[in-house]
Amino acid sequence: MAGSKGNISRVSVDECGELTDKTVAINRVSKVVKGGRRFSFSALVVTGDGRGHVGFGLGKAAEVPDAIRKASEQARKSLIRIPLKGSTIPHDVIGTFGPSTVILKAAAPGTGVIAGSAVRAIIEVAGIKDIRTKCIGSNNAHNVLHATVEGLLELKDPEVVAAIRGISLDEMGYRPY
DSSP states (O other): OOTTHHHHSBOOGGGSOSOEEEEEEEEEEEEEETTEEEEEEEEEEEEEOSSSEEEEEEEEESSHHHHHHHHHHHHHHTOEEOOOBTTBOSSOEEEEETTEEEEEEEOOTTOOEEOOHHHHHHHHHHTOOSEEEEEEEOOOHHHHHHHHHHHHHHOOOHHHHHHHHTSOHHHHTOOOO
């Protein structure tokens, strides 16, 4: 998780429920050395408890299981809390990271998860059931995951925003699904 926003919503593993891991991507990477090529593997893993806590990690190792284990450990260290409104997000938001932009739109109950593979993984482990998303720009899994998390970090509870402004939710014009 990048930036100072990551520290605001950071949670520890013991604050979460039962964490589930989902492997997003496994890449074989090579390093050219004097005798030829050395192959290793990198793995992207997202983890979450289905109740608004989610994190992701990147692990690299000579074997696939070790890379997945390292990525899972990294994901558990980078857990954040995201606000949910029922089965969707409180409001529409755009997340950007490098060349990737991800648009996250709140959806009516029964819509389901409309998302690509990398965004779908992080949305499902977070516990969001109804959402529409669109990836614009690069669809590299690592950049898309970062952009999605940046968007999720932008989410704010409407009650908190109304309290800061000193008005009610009706005066603010907030209408959740």
